[in-house]
Amino acid sequence: MAILPALQSAALRLIGRKPTVFFGAAGNFEAEVCDWANEVAQDIAKYQDWQALQRVWTVTGDGSTTEFPLPPDYDRMLQNASLQDLQNWAWGYSGFTDINSFLFDQARGFTPYPGGWIIYGNQLRFSPAPQASGATFPYISNQIATAADTSPKSAFTSDTDSFVLPERLLTLGIVWRWRENKGLDATGDQEAFIKALDEYAAKDKGSQIQRFGGTRRIPNTSLAYSGIAR
Known part of the structure; x- marks a missing residue:
């Protein structure tokens, strides 16, 4: 209405x-x-x-790209959101709680399989780069109205x-x-x-x-x- x-x-x-x-x-x-x-x-x-604002986004990896743009209508992640590995369904990517931890583990290759992720600089960042199987995650859309x-x-x-x-x-x-x-x-x-x-x-x-x-x-x-x- x-x-x-x-x-x-x-x-x-x-x-x-x-x-x-x-x-x-x-x-x-x-x-x-x-x-x-x-x-x-x-x-x-x-x-x-x-729930009316919840959406699902899929990132398609290539094994080398580590940074991906957020969805065009992205507002924020859901509480306790997780990124699922589309190939290894038994577990997903681990979320880093802060940039320092992400950079520390990225530099030393300490990230668990299939990898870890964080959002900063308006980019979704992985360590290591996701494979072609990709990853999917839920988020909240900023599109609160319809014409x-x-x-x-x-x-x-x-x-x-x-x-x-x-x-x-x-x-x-x-x-x-x-x-x-x-x-x-x-x-x-x-x-x-x-x-x-x-x-x-x-x-x-x-x-x-x-x-x-x-x-x-x-x-x-x-x-x-x-x-x-x-």
Whole structure:
């Protein structure tokens, strides 16, 4: 479904009216809602490893190339993601936790069979080079929207775009962030958004992003990731 109803629902709660156009409208309020829609959508997408954003990519080796570009729509690796060797199905590539360990083992040939991997410099790097059998791995796509013609997009640019995640979260998130930005009391709005976010996340069954510390982290400012460098 297009995001227009979600934006209109937020506007009705904020200013008591439903604009018919947001993207391309001349009004300041509509422009603010569009900006917050993309901001909130990114917050939601990074909250956990939603199954709707999960993709699988295959790297085809040649026995000599050690560096490969990431998928065009790459956002991040899944929590605890692993690279599978397509020939030796019983085990996969070992993930290095930091660049120093990777470079140390690479220089000395200490990597286990079939090899190890890490991401840095926006490249997927292996030691040693993967063979022609290749490797496959899951990742999270940055394409959080779809156009009216169903083509994927990384951001909203039109009222006819759709959100690949629950659009109700857009409404709740926009209301909270807009009111908070205006210096208004948005405590209840924040709580409603977080509650809905947790409920949808629990039903989705995607792997949770690890958060550290004893207090709840708010997704727009305090997302923390662990695992392989990226």
